[in-house]
Amino acid sequence: MTKKRIALLGSTGSIGTQALEVIAAHPDAFGVSVLTAQNNAKLLIAQAVRFHPDVVVIGNEKMFDPVHSALSHRGIRVYAGDEALASVVESDSIDVVLTALVGYSGLLPTIRAIRAGKTIALANKETLVVAGELITQLAKKHQVGILPVDSEHSAIFQCLTGEEQNPIEKIILTASGGPFRGKDRAYLATVTKAQALKHPNWTMGAKITIDSATLMNKGLEVIEAKWLFDLTPEQIDVVVHPQSIIHSMVQFEDGSIKAQMGLPDMRLPIQYALGYPQRMKADFPRFDFTAYPTLTFEKPDSGTFRNLALAYDGLARGGNRPCVINAANEVAVAAFLNDEIGFLEISDVIEHCTTRVAFVSTPQYDDYVASDREARRVAAELIHANV
Ligand SMILES: NC(=O)C1=CN([C@@H]2O[C@H](COP(=O)(O)OP(=O)(O)OC[C@H]3O[C@@H](n4cnc5c(N)ncnc54)[C@H](OP(=O)(O)O)[C@@H]3O)[C@@H](O)[C@H]2O)C=CC1
Ligand SMILES: CC(=O)[C@@H](O)[C@H](O)COP(=O)(O)O
Ligand SMILES: [Mn+2]
Numbered sequence: 503m504t505k506k507r508i509a510l511l512g513s514t515g516s517i518g519t520q521a522l523e524v525i526a527a528h529p530d531a532f533g534v535s536v537l538t539a540q541n542n543a544k545l546l547i548a549q550a551v552r553f554h555p556d557v558v559v560i561g562n563e564k565m566f567d568p569v570h571s572a573l574s575h576r577g578i579r580v581y582a583g584d585e586a587l588a589s590v591v592e593s594d595s596i597d598v599v600l601t602a603l604v605g606y607s608g609l610l611p612t613i614r615a616i617r618a619g620k621t622i623a624l625a626n627k628e629t630l631v632v633a634g635e636l637i638t639q640l641a642k643k644h645q646v647g648i649l650p651v652d653s654e655h656s657a658i659f660q661c662l663t664g665e666e667q668n669p670i671e672k673i674i675l676t677a678s679g680g681p682f683r684g685k686d687r688a689y690l691a692t693v694t695k696a697q698a699l700k701h702p703n704w705t706m707g708a709k710i711t712i713d714s715a716t717l718m719n720k721g722l723e724v725i726e727a728k729w730l731f732d733l734t735p736e737q738i739d740v741v742v743h744p745q746s747i748i749h750s751m752v753q754f755e756d757g758s759i760k761a762q763m764g765l766p767d768m769r770l771p772i773q774y775a776l777g778y779p780q781r782m783k784a785d786f787p788r789f790d791f792t793a794y795p796t797l798t799f800e801k802p803d804s805g806t807f808r809n810l811a812l813a814y815d816g817l818a819r820g821g822n823r824p825c826v827i828n829a830a831n832e833v834a835v836a837a838f839l840n841d842e843i844g845f846l847e848i849s850d851v852i853e854h855c856t857t858r859v860a861f862v863s864t865p866q867y868d869d870y871v872a873s874d875r876e877a878r879r880v881a882a883e884l885i886h887a888n889v
Contacts, residue, residue: 508776509536509596509620511587511611512603514545516707517625517651517768521600522549524773528782535596538587538603541565547572554578556595559586561607584610591615598776600651601626604709605832606874609633613867616640623775625651627726628832632825633870634729648730649775654723655730656771657749657762662731663779665754673733674751674759675723676743677802678703680715683744687806693845695838703746703766712835713809716848717802721813722831725824728817735817740810742800747789765789808849812856822862822873829877830855837885847888855880 508525512518518539525532534553539546540561550558550573557579560569566582573580581590588610591599599615600623601608608626613633615622617640624630630637641648650656654675662670681700682690698715699708706714713719724738749771751761764770767786774781804810809831816823834851837843843851855877862869 505531505533506597506776507533507535507595509538509591509593509599509615510534511536511538511591511599511601511608512540512626513537513549514539514542515602515604516705516710517600517602517772520769521602521772521776522553524769524776524784525553527784528773528777531782532776535593536590538590540603540607543569550578551576557581557590557593559583559590561587587611588614591620592618596620598623600772600776601629602651604628604707606632606829609870612637613640616644616646619644619646621646622648623651623772624648625772627652627722628828630726630729631722631828632874633865633867634725634824636865636867636870638729638732647778649778650726650730651768651771651775652723652726653766653768653771654750655727656774658727658731658752660762660774661750661752661760665752665760668754670731670733670737671753671755671757672737672739673727673731674739674741674753675720675727676746676748676750677717677720677740678714678746679742679744679800679802680717680719682715682807683742684803685806687846690806690845695841698838698845702744704768706768708839709832709835712838712848713831716809716845717804717807718809718813718831718835718848720802721810721816722828724810724813725817735814740802742802743797744800745794745797747794747797763789809852812849812852816856819861820863822859822865822869823856825865825870825873826855826859826877827852829874830881833878833881833885842885843888851881851884854884 534555537555538559543565563582570580598621602625608629612629746766748761753759816827830852834848858880
């Protein structure tokens with residue numbers, strides 16, 4: 503295997519730090535070309551000292567000076583700001599761009615990386631939610647692979663390996679149900695952010711953890727799956743599986759179902775994407791069937807957890823609607839984490855934005871930028887009118 507040079511966007515986050523564990527365990531297979539963070543200069547500097555990338559980018563321009571003075575004398579080039587984040591992925595020294603940054607900020611660097619012919623290891627699901635059609639068309643044009651990192655999509659991708667000739671009847675995305683599985687709306691009206699941040703099975707960044715609690719994470723994943731695997735909404739089912747051992751399933755036209763299983767550990771799908779097509783040895787803890795004698799499955803409650811239904815509606819409507827839903831959700835989740843709105847109001851903000859932002863049926867890049875901006879403005883206006 504020739505050594506792959508990796509640009510790791512969002513290296514200080516949950517996926518980013520686990521990706522560096524994977525890279526550190528395989529020094530002959532992987533090298534680090536680029537590391538980026540938004541604010542966490544201290545951790546970014548420590549990572550750069552250890553992994554010695556060619557370049558680091560700190561998104562927040564105010565943090566440039568400390569990062570520059572800590573790293574430039576080590577021969578590491580340092581840049582700051584959004585344009586640097588987008589252009590750094592174009593360097594000849596990069597083979598794979600791992601998009602481990604959170605939210606809409608993943609869109610532009612991913613577009614620039616695809617145009618530069620880089621393989622994408624995609625953790626940042628929001629990129630495909632916002633602009634799935636644009637991204638998949640660009641990837642086709644530039645003959646670039648998009649390798650899923652999200653655990654469910656990695657599971658489906660793994661199940662599809664060797665099945666290239668066989669059409670998919672449907673996929674079944676598993677959902678943990680989050681910390682509030684089985685609760686009713688009266689209960690949800692009272693929940694705190696501390697409760698919502700306690701995911702039953704996974705330790706992740708704050709934004710995706712709240713999305714898991716509202717079931718928006720599964721809604722975003724339905725849209726992500728549509729674009730990754732070229733499916734209709736009717737071909738994408740969601741089943742609640744509270745143990746998060748089966749990471750997702752594919753059903754073929756003969757009725758046979760393939761599932762990918764394992765303990766909940768993101769290092770495995772990260773490593774699978776970075777090493778693809780090779781499965782590399784790893785000493786991650788192994789799953790023991792006798793420790794999990796009962797694996798259970800139930801229907802999602804999309805009447806109570808309305809975000810899942812809103813995401814399916816957005817997918818069916820198409821155009822800029824998923825982009826609007828994503829932006830409204832990002833603003834609403836930030837407001838919930840800032841104690842400005844309650845848990846149930848997250849869905850209210852999203853629904854409000856879908857009725858207020860103009861529909862665009864065949865959006866181009868500039869339409870996505872404008873729709874994102876307008877949805878953020880409308881969401882913030884509603885939140886601040888009610889505070
Ligand atoms: N965590 C997980 O297990 C999983 C995550 N994902 C997806 O992976 C992505 C990352 O999630 P996760 O690692 O949990 O998130 P975290 O919040 O833990 O990390 C986010 C990373 O992105 C950086 N960042 C934050 N805001 C910006 C911005 N505006 N511009 C550029 N960089 C930014 C952060 O920098 P700083 O630290 O300086 O703020 C940090 O490095 C998300 O899209 C998520 O949905 C998918 C499946 C599983
Ligand atoms: C690890 C991962 O891929 C997350 O997206 C996880 O699946 C969240 O869990 P739920 O959204 O199913 O609660
Ligand atoms: Mn997931």
